[in-house]
Amino acid sequence: MKRSSGILMPISSLPSPYGIGTFGKAAYHFADFLEKAGQKFWQLLPLGPTSYGDSPYQSFSTYAGNPYFIDLDLLVKDKLLTKKEVSERDWGTNPRYVDYGRIYESRFALLEKAKQRGWERDREEVAAFEKENAAWLPDYTLFMALKRHFDMKAWSEWPDEDIRLHKPDAVKEWREKLAPDVELFTYIQFLFFKQWSALKEYINDLGIRLIGDLPIYVAMDSSDVWAEPKMFRLDEHRVPTEVSGVPPDYFSEDGQLWGNPLYDYDAMERDGFGWWIRRIGGAAKLYDVIRIDHFRGFESFWAVPFGEKTARKGKWVKGPGMKLVSVLTGWFHDLEFIAEDLGYPTPEVAQMLADSKLPGMKVLEFAFNPNEPSDYLPHLYKENCVCYTGTHDNAPLAEWREEGDPDELAHAKKYLGLNDEEGFNYGMIRGGMGSVARLFVAQMQDYLELGKYHRMNTPGTASGNWEWRMLEGEDSAKLAKKIAAITKMYGR
Numbered sequence: 481m482k483r484s485s486g487i488l489m490p491i492s493s494l495p496s497p498y499g500i501g502t503f504g505k506a507a508y509h510f511a512d513f514l515e516k517a518g519q520k521f522w523q524l525l526p527l528g529p530t531s532y533g534d535s536p537y538q539s540f541s542t543y544a545g546n547p548y549f550i551d552l553d554l555l556v557k558d559k560l561l562t563k564k565e566v567s568e569r570d571w572g573t574n575p576r577y578v579d580y581g582r583i584y585e586s587r588f589a590l591l592e593k594a595k596q597r598g599w600e601r602d603r604e605e606v607a608a609f610e611k612e613n614a615a616w617l618p619d620y621t622l623f624m625a626l627k628r629h630f631d632m633k634a635w636s637e638w639p640d641e642d643i644r645l646h647k648p649d650a651v652k653e654w655r656e657k658l659a660p661d662v663e664l665f666t667y668i669q670f671l672f673f674k675q676w677s678a679l680k681e682y683i684n685d686l687g688i689r690l691i692g693d694l695p696i697y698v699a700m701d702s703s704d705v706w707a708e709p710k711m712f713r714l715d716e717h718r719v720p721t722e723v724s725g726v727p728p729d730y731f732s733e734d735g736q737l738w739g740n741p742l743y744d745y746d747a748m749e750r751d752g753f754g755w756w757i758r759r760i761g762g763a764a765k766l767y768d769v770i771r772i773d774h775f776r777g778f779e780s781f782w783a784v785p786f787g788e789k790t791a792r793k794g795k796w797v798k799g800p801g802m803k804l805v806s807v808l809t810g811w812f813h814d815l816e817f818i819a820e821d822l823g824y825p826t827p828e829v830a831q832m833l834a835d836s837k838l839p840g841m842k843v844l845e846f847a848f849n850p851n852e853p854s855d856y857l858p859h860l861y862k863e864n865c866v867c868y869t870g871t872h873d874n875a876p877l878a879e880w881r882e883e884g885d886p887d888e889l890a891h892a893k894k895y896l897g898l899n900d901e902e903g904f905n906y907g908m909i910r911g912g913m914g915s916v917a918r919l920f921v922a923q924m925q926d927y928l929e930l931g932k933y934h935r936m937n938t939p940g941t942a943s944g945n946w947e948w949r950m951l952e953g954e955d956s957a958k959l960a961k962k963i964a965a966i967t968k969m970y971g972r
Contacts, residue, residue, distance in 0.1 A: 481769075481816060481839070485913065485920040485972040486521025486691065487514060487927065488872065490536075490936065491549050492578060495952040499571035499583045503675040504551030508682060509955065515686040516960035518967035522683060523691040523921055525872060525936075527676070527766060531701060534580045534946045535937075537773070538699040538740075540624065543616040543762040545672035547591060548583055554675060560594035577947040595667040602670070609670045615758060616703070617669065618655075623703035625661035626654060634701040636718065645718070646707055676766065684768070691818065691921075692767030694760075696774040697724050697740035705741055711748055711755050712741040722783040725791035726774075729823055732940035735782070735791030742783055745800045753800075753807045760808055764815050775819035775838075776829045778804055801828075805836045818866055818919075822846075837864070839919070844912055845870045845880055848891040857895070858915035867917035869908055869926050873939050876923060877905045878931030905929045906966070913970040920972060927963060928954055 494501025494510060501507070514522055528539030529546045536546075555561045569586040572579035599606070610617060623635065630638050642650035655662060683690060698704045700720065705712055713721050724740040748755055763770050772778075779801050784794035809817065821833055821840040833840050842865050847856035854860075861867065869877055881889060881904050892898065898907035905926055912920045925934045925948070937945040 481918050482520075483918055483972055484520035485922075485967055486519050486523055487517075487924050488523040488868075488921055489924040489950070490525040490872070490946075491527065491546075492525070492536075492946065493924070493936070493949045495575060495950055495954075496551075497571065498552050498566070498569075499586075500548050500578045500580075501949065502549050502551035503679045504553050506952070507551075507679055511679075511683045511686055511688060513955040513960050514688050516957065517963035518972070519963070520687065520972075521689050521691050521769070521919065521921065523771070524693065524767075526693050526695060530580075530946075531699060533942060534578075536693075536946065537695045537738075539695075539702065540627075540699065541616065541620045541703045542695075542698050542759055543613070544620050544669055544703075545676060547668050547672065548587055550591070550668070550671050550675055552590065555590075555594050555671070558598075560598045561590055565590060565593060575951055576949055578949060580947075591668050591671075592664060594671065595664050599663060599667055602667075605674075606667065606670050609673065610666065613669070616762065617666065619707040620703040621662045621665040621669070622651065622655050622658070623706055624665040625658040628661055629658055635706045636700070646709070673765075680766075689768035690766070691769040691771055692763055693771045693773055694763050696772065696777045697738065697742075700739065700741050708755065711744055711751075713744050714741060720786045722794075723786055724777075724781065725784045725794055726782050726823060727791060727794060734940070735794070736940050737784060737788065737791040742781065742797075745804070749800060749803065753804055756804060756808060757811055760812055760815070764812060769816040769818060771818040771820055772838075773820050775821050775833070775840075776823065776826075779826075779829045779832045801832055802835050805832065805838075809836060809838070822871075839864045839866050841865065841871075842867045842915075842917060843870055843874065844868065844892075844908055845874050845877075845884075848888040848895065849885075850887050850891040858911055858917075861915050861917050863916050863918055865917045866919040866921060867912040867915050868920075869912055869922040872923070872936040874923075874935075876925035876930055876934050877908050878926075878929055879935060882931055903929070910966065910970075913966055913972060924950060924955075927959060 489510065491501045494506040496502050496504060496506055526536040526539060527545055528536060528541055529544050530536055531538055531540055552561060552566045556563050556566060570582055571586065572582045626643060635644060638644040643654050680690060709718050715721055720741040722742055724738040724742055726736045728735045778799045780796045781799050782794045783797045784791050817838050819833055819836065819838040819840050821829060822843065842856045842861060847854045896907050896911045898904055909922055909926065934948050936948050
């Protein structure tokens, strides 16, 4: 990875007339904006289908794509929908925020219409898509058809025990019984990957590479756990014995109780970590660089007894460490990785990061505690790292300026020489741009100088997250020119 910079901008945050960002016109426009701004990377949040809570880190599948990102105008152009069918739906009234409830009510009805018109027409292409994705697509499409049949209940609550336990005869029987819905979810994935492939090719042709975020865990209510329970720490009733989280930290005094089932790393190792190889292979179809979320969890992970209300009573359990990391980096020679190594640094995690030779992360918002010198201060960086103003879990810079610790803000002002003429945000961005970090990434909100009410996610909170959107026209030519100038100044 050469010295460069990029912008963190989720697909969901792009403007569109249909309540959420998609792979349509605005995505192509933003790619052009990045190119004009001199950026070499577009960092995304996970692209998987979201479930309750709308978090992209809790998906129904680690392989599948989010139906919400399929662009409806492109379906109109492809004669799968009409403009009238699309425009008469209620997509919400506030273009600044996603209204997931309204989108859920409207989106699938339209995708069913598209499937009715395109299934036979595209049968040959769909068949090729099914063959190419045979390792995960049949389980996912049946899983979603079953969820629909059982009123979207989690698979652990399905009343038919045989299909809940994924018994072969039941799988065959239900696949035939729910064939129309299996076809629907197959066609939805076909449309997702068709549109994404075209967009990715356009982005890459501009000289821009895509950074994708790979959550370390998968959701309990996912086709991944339902179809391959032996890879997870479940009891004989397929109930988790312990679940994932992190201990009390900067974000939350109770820690974060994520609730994902934990991996049975012994079973995975006996399989040569094939489950992980397949998973990374799936992500490699979407992204050029993969940020491994919660990388430190490979060294040790926080295990919370199932049923606990907070993450306080968890314990650290040893992970597979370099046994797994070396398999992944050795298997995928042409794929680059970023290690999200934030939180609870230990000598063991530092050693694993050094042994892996992967770039870790430095977050400027964490750098300025005047009482505890931080290795997030730019003058302490090694070249092999990625500097962020903040991640999707942090407040945008303008909000941090208003609500952050006064002593930290005073230290940042003194350290970086922040001044009113340049502006707080661009002084912070200068601090990251001018560092030796090989890659610098800022949230789009930081370039737009947006503060409170523009945060993507507040860890430990259950609502009001993943909703922020950029308004049409905010990614202007004037802003691109301003970003390009600072990017050029610091040789990125």
